[in-house]
Amino acid sequence: MDTFGLIQLAELIYEYCGIDFFKNLSSLESKISDRLKELGLSCWEYGGYLRVEPKEWDKLIELITVNETYFFREENLLEEFQRVILPKYQGRTPDNPLRIWSAACSSGEEPYTLAILIEESGLFEAGAVEIIGSDIDKKVLEKARKGLYNKKSFSFRTMPKEILEKYFVSFGDEYRVKDSIRAMVDFRRLNLLDENIAEMIGEVDIIFCRNVLIYFDAKAINRVVDSLYKVLKVGGYLFLGHAETITGMNTGFETIYAPSTFYYRKGEKYPCRSMGY
Structure with a gap:
């Protein structure tokens, strides 16, 4: 060629x-x-x-695009999300919901996982949490909206049996995400390089953008991270993949080190500083 x-x-x-x-x-x-x-x-x-x-x-x-994903991916990070982060937002209501953006959500496993963890936490009333799942690939978004996954799919590789039985319905050769979980997620097509992301997403409290930046060069990473910074509320949290880091990039995100993972919190626009607890 x-x-x-x-x-x-x-x-x-x-x-x-x-x-x-x-x-x-x-x-x-x-x-x-x-x-x-x-x-x-x-x-x-x-x-x-x-x-x-x-x-x-x-x-x-x-x-x-690479659409490899599965439910409950990177369990240490998800445990931190459920155990440490979600309680900080307890008390949100449908009039002031907790807003979470799953950027580059592929076929929906990540946002549905977040919805299940939120439901399992028991911290929020119905309608008090909004999850946005976005991707650039229309085909995977169609699959995500249907919430149908083959029973032999790679998607279930780390799925706890009790969660599968509680939140999925057998549908021939497939499992379907229960309607109550599907209703928590709004899927939208979005290019992370779009200039109008703020208008399309609105302000959010938490962003998951995992295993995406590894496909970008430094210039594109800075552009994407700047967009994430703009839509995230001050004090909000950003979760990247375990192989991705923006520490030291002067992005305005503080690095938070937990015992088994790390993630970021939005501060004001100044060089990052690391935090531990």
Whole structure:
């Protein structure tokens, strides 16, 4: 495949959503080769096709994004969320709900996990918590809204049996998330590089943006983190993946070290400082 065409396509992808393929063009090539054959286009021609057929971006995003996720991923962090963070917001009401944003939520396992943990906590009345799940990939969002997952799916690899029985309904070869849990989550399509994220999401108390920044370069990371900072209320919490860190990036987030994990809290705009307890 023509290297110039791949570089051009990598530039278009980077401008569109921040995913960096410049150091791994072979990976990009393998992800799009079948689609190019299907369309009968060269890589260089495909760049032009995206400009005249903007709906093709939906298909391309589906091909290049990694949607590996599962329920109760990174249990230490989730335990901290349920045991330490949620009690801080106890007393919220439907008129002043706790608002949580699961950014890059893929097929919905993360926001549904958060909803289950909130329900299990018993700290909130009905309607006192709003969860937003967003992703750039329309196809995975459709799956998320349905709340249907194959019984043999990777999604259930760490699912406690008692939780499965309590919050899921058997539906042929699939399990379906119970309606009461599904009702807690509002799924929206969103590009993390959008300039109007604040208008689309509104102010939130807690953000989960896990295993996303690893696909961005430093410039895109700073842009995304700045957007997260703007929508998060002062004193709110940001959870990243265990392999991601923004400590020392002068973002205005304080790093909080717990016994088995770490996460961030929004302070004012000044260099980060670490905190322990």
